[in-house]
Amino acid sequence: MPSAPLRTSPQAAAASRDRGDACPGALRLHSAHDGALARVRVPGGVLGLRQARALGDAARELGDGELHLTSRGNVQLRGLADTCGADLAAALTAAGLLPSPAHERVRNVVASPLSGLDGAGLRDVRPWLVALDAALCASDAARELSGRFLFALDDGRADVAGLGADVTLRATADGGALLGLGAGGEALRVSGEDAPRAALIAAETFLEVARTSGTNAWRVRELALSEGALLDRVRDALSAGGVDCARQPLDPVGAARVPAPGVTGDTLAVHAPLGRLTAPQWRELTSVAAGSPLGELRLTPWRGVVVPVPGLDSAGASQALGRLGATGLVTDADSPWLRVGACIGRPGCAKSLADVRADAARALPEATPGGLPLYWSGCARRCGHPPGDRIDAVAVADGGYRLSAAGPGRDDGGAVALDDPARLEAALAAITP
Template sequence: MLAAMSSAALRPSSQATAVSRDRGDACPGTLRLHAADDGALARVRIPGGVLTLSQAEALADATQRLGDGDLHLTSRGNVQVRGLADGCGAELAELLTAAGLLPSRGHERVRNIVASPLSGLDNHGLLDVRPWLSALDTALCASEPAQALSGRFLFALDDGRGDLAGLEADVTVRATADGGAQLALGSAGRALHVSAQDAPRAALAAAEAFLEAGRAGGTRAWRVAELALGADELTESVGHRLTAEGIGHERQARETGRSHGPSPGAIGDALSVHVPLGRLSAPQWRELTRAALGELRLTPWRGVVLPTPGTTAVRRTEALARLDAVGLVTGPGSPWLRVGACIGRPGCAKSRADVRADATAALAAGAALAASGAGRHQSLPLYWSGCERRCGHPRGERIDVVAAPEGGYRLSVVAPGHDEARTVPLDDPSRLADVLAEIP
């Protein structure tokens, strides 16, 4: 989420444990609100994180009129509106529909698509994935079977730079150097090579093949990793479906990489900022819309990319200064780039602590950087959780800081060579660096 991460491989299929769900998933949407301790919560799916300026203004209006006044970014580039009063669901849906943010009520929770946020704005991608994004979202909303996908099923569109490789998406489409695309399922197994033109259709076909595989196996899985099939067995099933739909393909080794977000600052024809703990106030949102030209792109790392084609260097510098002045991260040296947290208290009844306040206090004390004595852990992201569910935690290597039942926190390192079950206590968040130094 907050730093370069490696993708975690699935266990071999012979050791995998299939998960059969006896109910639909409870992921909130805009039509199905979640009751939290700070009021109802709506999760607005933003495919590719792309918002027009009018849509951004509509979201700001919705949270100011109906919610807590802030917009909360998720690890999938979506937006949560929190603190909603009882009975406001219909008004919220009306606002979002008018803004074009609710194109299909039957698909509103399944439009989970992340895309390389700098695609088309710098020179590092192999192609601009925006046509893929539009085509996949349109096809997804037109597919009746796709309504059965869970609200957790994730599509990823990578422009070839590999920035989404570690997100463990259920379906990943990645541009290849030969002008085609690689289609991969989950985080293990071989991949399928398709033409760039067929990539969006192939991604939807893969999702529908996943649903068929679950029904055939008598399971109700939410994610690819939960299927009883081995990784290559599912790839084989997807290949059969592609053949049936007239989509040419061939099997190939999967390309790997590490998940990473854009560094804050001016990049190509864009400005990139990081949002501390993913919470955007009204003044911050106004400055973002003021600096952007035409649209905003929310990232899976709780950041925002602002396209600024044709803008002079002076104006870009001025815009970054205004964004910095309202508390957004505009440079690569900030410790906030390593720190994330779940909502914690008072928003979540399951949380044992106000993790955001504690994370902020630790950072203010200089402990979040773990710069002294933390050795090889100093580059890992830190994620603070109010309970063992670790909602919203980043994939791959990290330091988990989890509120303990007895008070305080327990620390563990999630990385190769470390036993995740081994934890060390942290009674005072300001001592985080010292405690990390105790972990070999």
Template sequence: MLAAMSTAARRSSPQATGVPRVRADACPGSLRLHAADDGTLARIRVPGGVLTVRQAEALGEAAERLGDGELHLTSRGNVQLRGLRGECGGELTQLLDTAGLSPSPAHERVRNIVASPLSGVDGRGVREVRPWLTDLDAALCASETAQALSGRFLFALDDGRGDVAGLGADVTVRATEDDSAQLALGTGPEALRLSAEDAARGSLLAAETFVEAVQASGTHAWRVDELSCQRGELLQMVSHRLRAEGIAHGRRTRDTAHADGPLIGAVGNGLSVHVPLGRLSALRWRELTRVAVGELRLTPWSGVVLPATRADADEPLARLAAVGLVTDPGSPWLRVGACIGRPGCAKSRADVQSDATAALGTVGPNDLPLYWSGCERRCGRPRGDRIDVVAAPAGGYRLSTAVRGQHPRTADLDDPSRLPAALAAITS
């Protein structure tokens, strides 16, 4: 049985432009580690979320040998290792190098690429985006200019179904029915139409143009929507750059139709599962690598797609469900997410993951997705309609609706067990 994950409906929303940054980006990576309350943290970029089984096994080994034993999925389909020993940086680097997970140390923080996880698996996309992914990652790692991108800059490669096109990436390429592609910047309303063969190269040129615009402005803008110039100006600059490189293109209104993320259950010859709160224990990860054939694809929606499995669909699904992965399309976990919270984050006011788990049984099948946060930063929150559940300074939580076209409605929650009443107060 299949069902779309409701938390996957991450629609684009307008973002403030020209936000001043007073410092350079300090986003963690696999070489630039971050000191957290639960130990050192490493963020490992996995372009397109694609891991060979051997690479997945290497990440599992790193988590068990060097960290807290878990792999933590991010909202960009990357992996975080937490609880690392402070002196393990060299060992981690060697392990990642051996597995082919760090092809260019100078670019390891900028390889942020999401791609339609079911591309080539379920037959729904306009075209297979794997060639784009391979070409873009290679071009990115070969570009000296791209080294200056922030660790938050994001590329999205959409196979035409509209799943990752709604993630608010800085450079989005979307396949179209006429064997061409739309290249869009940030959340701007316009796009450039170019041939599918030029999509990956055009994406890199757009990113390099952004870097040059940031350097010319003398600011520390990390994302396209933060740049002080208007989006139309940046798109025009990209157009000039494409023309200079001999890439034919035209200006178009951007396609804004979006779709849900991967379905849950058997898909094509593979499987798609959801990971509660994005946390993969060593047991769950080992079971995934044992079931998978060839590769695993991590999704931006706390999920894992296995394009092919070692047996018929029923047995692997049962095995994965037995270790706590979500294979039921009716599970409330598909509508619940949370930041790391206490004890991992010093800024968090609450153990939000425990509270979200305790309140899981009160989440109804028609409720808006809930995202629990330990503070107002709301790290990792999804895009799209949702209810934010934010830990309050004096204790308890503050609920607020985030629904496109509607003013926020709020309610206080002093006890997670009373969540249904609080939800009713702001949604009825």
């Protein structure tokens, strides 16, 4: 079937890129105010013990000793020496964390963290994860994806389907999958067996459209296409590749069902305040994982860690959770830390206007229970902010912060000033919903 001509859409957040993506990786270090920064992609957030220990060793021997979790379940190492690149690459390669140096920045895949562990999903997406990662690393075309392009594999529980991924696979009750693109309202139904290959074909089609349109866009939302035009192109590419597919409406996704800290069945879950994991915390996490038959950790896109512990009785699970809590990790499902995030701020970022992490910690008792997530940013770039509705606290040049409700379809017309983080509660109450 011939492809329909591309049509522009006034609603599209189009962008024309005249340069390559400078997103950092494990081999392309970023120069930050506190030293070099490496971003290690961890598809699906899944780490074996050898990989987890290698990351901890690299942080201790080459960086500031800490691991910093990202909103995609990846890991950043900070405070690195500019000359450590070869040593870091060797350590990550030996641990199996760099299966393809040419693809290391494009292995951005989030997956339902509890998939296959608690019986709540429609399928275990781990086979999809393994197959998609292998297909990505084998694709010459995929090397050109931006380091910002994101895949999401949702096992049907609707936890990662709302993270704004460029290509999303949602498991269906009949064993199939729905392939969605960006925030579009339609999807392509494919078989569960074809799902990983379909996701790769969708990404490769996006690259071709971005190239031929002259935009060289990095994300699906940056393509100025009418609704469904990219989906038509992907449908044609899937058919040409022998993948059966059919269009259907895509149900909207509500709030993400984030794994709550605590013991749930055969899993332990904890949250890392502001995504920061100290060396003692990481050692305790790997120690708990070492006592499990699976011997793995799963990093979540909400800056948490899930440890599968099948076979561990309730007493043993409670004891292990207590050990993790003693290191400062959040084990309480009602902790206000679950709603609070921040960029790195000062002194790590030269562009930051404030020590946002210290201010976030100081204002924690004032965070309104049950309200919107609160994200502290050192400048107007709002690096690392979560998708969806939230409250933005953005540092301003003359000191203090500007608070506003943010998210899809919102503007900050009801913004208020915050001159002292200790007065956060009153400022939150004054924000226009």
